[in-house]
Amino acid sequence: MTLPKFLSLPVLLSASVLLLGACSNNVGDPHPDKLMTKRVVIFKKFTKALEPMGLVARDRRDYVKAEFVEQAQALKDLSTQPWVYFSADGNYAPSRAKPEIWLQPDVFKSSKERYLAAVDKLAQVAGSADRPAINAAVDEVQKSCKNCHDQFRSETARSQ
Numbered sequence: 436m437t438l439p440k441f442l443s444l445p446v447l448l449s450a451s452v453l454l455l456g457a458c459s460n461n462v463g464d465p466h467p468d469k470l471m472t473k474r475v476v477i478f479k480k481f482t483k484a485l486e487p488m489g490l491v492a493r494d495r496r497d498y499v500k501a502e503f504v505e506q507a508q509a510l511k512d513l514s515t516q517p518w519v520y521f522s523a524d525g526n527y528a529p530s531r532a533k534p535e536i537w538l539q540p541d542v543f544k545s546s547k548e549r550y551l552a553a554v555d556k557l558a559q560v561a562g563s564a565d566r567p568a569i570n571a572a573v574d575e576v577q578k579s580c581k582n583c584h585d586q587f588r589s590e591t592a593r594s595q
């Protein structure tokens with residue numbers, strides 16, 4: 436069998452890559468408002484925003500004041516956004532969010548507040564060129580992400 440010319444292999448390949456990309460964020464979220472998908476999209480932006488600052492803190496990238504200030508501000512702008520999607524009806528499979536978020540709301544809240552405080556601090560010192568303070572602030576942000584994940588994010592998606 437020969438394929439029509441416009442269905443060359445590269446065309447087919449890129450079409451399937453596009454389809455896969457589109458699916459990974461949508462399929463498997465049964466909620467009509469896609470709460471899980473929405474919060475995960477923001478969490479992935481957390482990672483993207485934090486990454487370059489992590490490299491600076493580990494001396495694997497130069498500290499450029501204007502850039503760093505912008506990155507810290509971007510993370511701060513994102514930092515308040517995912518929580519609204521953990522509403523009372525947000526506890527469902529196949530999320531990685533543990534039911535403890537809804538069972539121990541006070542503990543979840545204090546982990547979130549630790550994170551928000553850490554991001555605020557980072558935004559405050561970002562333009563100071565005080566490298567030890569900047570490194571410590573990045574470190575505390577990373578620890579506060581991990582603190583919440585250790586308690587409230589499971590390794591794999593829940594099946595129910």
Ligand code: HEC
Pocket residue numbers: 471474475478479481482485529530531532533543546547550576577579580581583584587588
């Ligand atoms: C107060 C809790 C909390 C904080 C703080 C937090 N996260 Fe998360 N994070 C979660 C939960 C819960 C999920 C799972 C969401 C779901 O599957 O519904 C998650 C999911 C993620 C995901 C998506 C992974 C996946 O595919 O399921 C990424 C990436 C992520 N977080 C990165 C970060 C980074 C980076 C930070 C800090 C800059 C951070 N998070 C701070 C609770 C938190």
